[in-house]
Amino acid sequence: MSTPAISIQNLTKVYPIPFKREKVTAVQDLSLTVEAGQVYGLLGPNGSGKSTTMKIVLGLVTPTSGRTEIFGRDSNTVESREDVGFLPENPYFYKYLTGAETLDFYGKLCGLSRAKIRDRSKELLKLVGLENAADRRLGGYSKGMLQRIGLAQAMIQEPRLLVLDEPTAGVDPAGSREIRDLILDFKQRGITVLLCSHLLEQVQEICDRVGILDHGVLIREGVLGDLISIENQTEIILENAPPELLAQIREMIGKSSGRLVAEHRPQKTLERYFLDVTGPKQS
Amino acid sequence: MTAAAPIATKHKIFSPARVTAIASNTLLELVRLKVFYFLLLFALLIIGSSFFTSKFTFQEQFQVLKDVSLGAMSIFTWLLGVLATAMLLPKDIEDRTLYTILAKPVPRFEYLLGKFLGVLLLLFVAISLMTGVFLVILYARQQDALANAARLVPAQALQEQLADIRAATFNKNLLPGIVIIYLKSALCAALTLLLSTFASSSIFTIIMSVIVYLIGHIQAIAREAYLASQTTTALTKAFLAIVALLIPDLNSLTLVDDIVVGNAISTVLFVKTASLGLTYIGIYFLVGYFVFSAKEL
Numbered sequence: 055m056s057t058p059a060i061s062i063q064n065l066t067k068v069y070p071i072p073f074k075r076e077k078v079t080a081v082q083d084l085s086l087t088v089e090a091g092q093v094y095g096l097l098g099p100n101g102s103g104k105s106t107t108m109k110i111v112l113g114l115v116t117p118t119s120g121r122t123e124i125f126g127r128d129s130n131t132v133e134s135r136e137d138v139g140f141l142p143e144n145p146y147f148y149k150y151l152t153g154a155e156t157l158d159f160y161g162k163l164c165g166l167s168r169a170k171i172r173d174r175s176k177e178l179l180k181l182v183g184l185e186n187a188a189d190r191r192l193g194g195y196s197k198g199m200l201q202r203i204g205l206a207q208a209m210i211q212e213p214r215l216l217v218l219d220e221p222t223a224g225v226d227p228a229g230s231r232e233i234r235d236l237i238l239d240f241k242q243r244g245i246t247v248l249l250c251s252h253l254l255e256q257v258q259e260i261c262d263r264v265g266i267l268d269h270g271v272l273i274r275e276g277v278l279g280d281l282i283s284i285e286n287q288t289e290i291i292l293e294n295a296p297p298e299l300l301a302q303i304r305e306m307i308g309k310s311s312g313r314l315v316a317e318h319r320p321q322k323t324l325e326r327y328f329l330d331v332t333g334p335k336q337s
Numbered sequence: 338m339t340a341a342a343p344i345a346t347k348h349k350i351f352s353p354a355r356v357t358a359i360a361s362n363t364l365l366e367l368v369r370l371k372v373f374y375f376l377l378l379f380a381l382l383i384i385g386s387s388f389f390t391s392k393f394t395f396q397e398q399f400q401v402l403k404d405v406s407l408g409a410m411s412i413f414t415w416l417l418g419v420l421a422t423a424m425l426l427p428k429d430i431e432d433r434t435l436y437t438i439l440a441k442p443v444p445r446f447e448y449l450l451g452k453f454l455g456v457l458l459l460l461f462v463a464i465s466l467m468t469g470v471f472l473v474i475l476y477a478r479q480q481d482a483l484a485n486a487a488r489l490v491p492a493q494a495l496q497e498q499l500a501d502i503r504a505a506t507f508n509k510n511l512l513p514g515i516v517i518i519y520l521k522s523a524l525c526a527a528l529t530l531l532l533s534t535f536a537s538s539s540i541f542t543i544i545m546s547v548i549v550y551l552i553g554h555i556q557a558i559a560r561e562a563y564l565a566s567q568t569t570t571a572l573t574k575a576f577l578a579i580v581a582l583l584i585p586d587l588n589s590l591t592l593v594d595d596i597v598v599g600n601a602i603s604t605v606l607f608v609k610t611a612s613l614g615l616t617y618i619g620i621y622f623l624v625g626y627f628v629f630s631a632k633e634l
Contacts, residue, residue, distance in 0.1 A: 069633075112440045114634040132444050140440035146432035148362070150369040162358035163441040165349070207437060217440075 057126040059215045059246035060088040060111060065120035067106050067270075080106040082270040084120070088263075090214065093237065093247040095257040095278070098267035104250045105143075107267070108217055111248070112140055124215060136164070139208030143220040143250075145200065149193035153184050153203050156192060157210055164211035171210075178206040182236065198229030205236055215246045222253060227328050234260060255323070258282070291320055355443055356451045363455020364462075367421050373463065375413055380470050382409050387478060395482040399505045400597055402478060406471040407514060407593045414464055414522035415550070421459055422529040423542040425452050426629075435634065445630050449530070453622060456526045464519050479506040505599070513607045514596040520614035521590045525550060527618045531625035534632065553587035556580055585617050 065084040068077050081103040088094040098104050109115040111122050113129050127134040147156050154175055161171035179185050182202040192200065201221060208216055218237070222230040230253075237247055237260055251257050257264065258278065265275040274281060292299075300317075307314045322330075386405040390398045429435040438448060482502045490498045529546040536542040560577050590610060592602055 109436075109634065112436070114436060114439060116633070132442050135440060135442045138440060140437060142433040142436045144433070145437060147434060147437070148366060150366055151362075159358060159362055160437070160441060163355055163438060163443050165352060165354065165442070204437070211441075 056090050058087045058123075059090045059092070059125060060086075060094075060248060061121075061123040061126075062086050062107070062111070063121045065107070065110060065122060066118050067103075067110060067115065068118045079270050081110070081117075081267075084267075084270070084272050086265050086272060086275060088246060088248055090125075090246050091241075091244050092262045093241050093249060093260050095261035095264040096248060096250045096267065097254070097257060097264055101269075102267040103270040104267055105219065106270075108219060108248070108250060112138065112217060136211065137214045138217060139210070139213040139215070140217045141201070141204040141208045141219065141221055143223055145204045147192050147200065147203065147207070150191060152189050152191050153179060153195075153206075154188040156203055157206055160207040160210045166211060174210055174212070175206075178209055181209075181239070182206045183232065196229075198225045198232070201225055201229070201233055202236070205233070209240075213245070215248065216240060217248045219250045220252065221249070222251065222256060227325050228332065230256070231325070231329060255325070287315065350444070352447065356447050356454065359438075359443075359448060359451025360454035360458060363425065363452050364458045367455070367459045372417060372421065372459070373466070375417070376463070376466055376470070379409055379413055379467055383471060383474055387474060395486075395502055396505050398478060398482070399475070400599075402475060404593070404597045406467075406474075407518065407596060410464060410467050410471070410515070411518050411521065411591065411593065413467065414460055414518060415525050417463055418456060418460055418522040418526035419529050419543060419546045419550075422453075422456050422526045423533055423546065424539045425456070426530070426533040427536065427539045427542065430634065439634070446626055449534075449622075449626050449629055453527065453530055456530075457523055460519060460522050460526065464515065464522070468515055475506055479503070482506075508599075510592070510596045510600075510602045513602050514592040517590065517592045517607070517610055517614070520611055520618070521587065524585070524590070524614050524618050524621070527621035527625070531621045531628070534625045534628040549584055550587065552580065553584045556584060557586045557588055585613060590614055 063085050065081055066079070067081040068079050070077050084103070084107060096104050096107065106115060110117050111124065111129050113132070113135065116130070122129040124134040125137050127137075148159075151159065157175040157178060158171055161174060166174065175188075179188050182205055184199060184202055184206070187195065187199060192203065195203065205216075205218075205221070208218075216237075221237070222233050225233065234256055237249070240247060241260070249257065249261060261278050263276065264278050264281065266273050304314065304317075383402065383406045387398070387402060390401045393401065426435075429438070435448075439445065479502060483499060486495065486498045486502060525546065528549060529542060532545045532549075533539075533542040536545065556577075560581065563573055563577060590613060592607070592610065595602055
C-alpha cells in the first residue's frame, strides 16, 4: 500500500487565551488519512478547526499533541514542504511583482535552477491562463487572476500535494469554474488535493472523500458518494418520454411495494444557467 | 497517470540562495515603495544650510555643514530603518504572504535573515547615496573656499591658509563616523525587527521602537542622575541595570560630535563603538528569531 499523502494521528490543538486561565480547543483528537491522488474536502462551519488543521499540516502551527505527516515525513520538518503547494484564503501576493516575477521568486525559494524556473513559469502561466498578464504587476490583477497566480505559485516545484483554503472565495462564477477545472486537471495529473471550502456544491463536484469538522471534532468522514446517497431511494431520469410511458411507470409503481416520492423536470444549476447566458456567444 | 516526484533539489538546512532571494525581494519591495524620495529632502537640507553659513569663517562653514549633514544622515537612516522594518513582518502576516513563503521549504531563520538583510541593503544604498551628496557639496564648498583664499589672502600666508582649508574639509575621520551612523541605524532596524516579531501591527512596532530609541538616548543621563541621588534603592539600581543591559546607550554609539569639532577618532574608539553596535545587532536578531520561531501563525 502506498504512503498516504497526509496522515493525521490523534491531533489536538489547544490555544491559551492571553491574560486568562481559560483555553480554547481548536482541534480535538483528530485522526484522518488522505490517500495519494485523492481530492479530499475538509468541511465545517467557521471556527470548526479546519484552518488550524491545515496550518498544522503545513507546519505553520505546532500541535499540542498528536502527529501529522506528509508522504511519511513529519510535517513539522521543513523538508516535508518540498512536496506541498499551498494557496491560502484571500491571498495578497507582493503587488509590486509581476506574475512572472512572482513565480520566479517562489521558484527560487524552492531551490529550482534558473532554467527550470523559466520552463515551469511558462508552463504554469499557460495552464492558469495568465500568459498575457505575465508582465503585469499583481496590483492590477483581478481577484480571479490572483487566485490563479496563487495556484501557479503553489505548483511551481511540482508538489505531490496541494492544500487549498477557500480557493474560489470572492471569485465570480466563471472564475470559480475555471479554478474548479484546474483542480480537476491537477487530479488528473495524480496530484493530491486537500480542499477547504464553504461552497458545498463545488466540493460535491470535485471531492472523492470528505471530512466534516464541528467544534474541532471530526463528526463524519468517508467517500462522498456513500455519505450523501439516500439508501432506500432510486432516481431515474428520462429524456423525451411520452405521457403514455410515464403513465405506465406510475401504474407499475402503484402495483409494487415502492412509493413514488417525487416527479419533476430536472433543473440545471443556477451556476450553469449563469455561465450559459454570460459566456462567450456562439456565432 | 501519477504525480511526478518533486523537482526541487535536495533540501539544504541553510541555503544562501533562498536568503538572497528573500533579501533582494525585500529590497525591491522597499525601492518600489519609492522610499528614496527622502534623498531630495536631504539634498535640499544640506544645500540650504550652506547658504545660511556664507557669512561665517570657512572653519565654521565646514563645521556646520558636517554637523547638519551627518546629523541628517543619522536621523534619515534611523527613520528609514525603523519604518521599513516595522512594516515587513506584520504586512506579510496580514496579507498571508508569509504563509505562502513558509509553506515552501524555507526555514523561519532564513526568512527572517533575508528580510533583515534586505533592510540592511536598503540602508547601505541610502547611506551611500547620502554620503555621495554630502561629499559632492563638501567638495564644492572647499573649492569655493580655496578660490576665495587665492583671491583674498596675501601670497606669504596663502599656502598655510590653503592647507587649513583642506584639513578642515576632508579628513580620515569622516568614513569611520559614517560607518557608525550605518551601524546605529542597523541596530535600530534589528530592534524594530525584534519588536515586530511579537507586535500585532506596524504602528505598534513603530511606536515601541521610537520609545526604545528615546530611552536609549536618555538612559545614561537618567542613570547618572538616579545613582547620584541619596535615595536610590537597590530595586531602582537593579531596574537601571536591566534597562542598560537591554537597551544600549545610543549616545555612545555616535562619533558625529568628534568629527564636527575635528577630534581625532582612534582605532580603539572606532572598534569599541562598532563592536558595541554589532553585538547588539546580533543579540536583537537572535532574540527576534527565537520569538519568531515559536510564533503561531
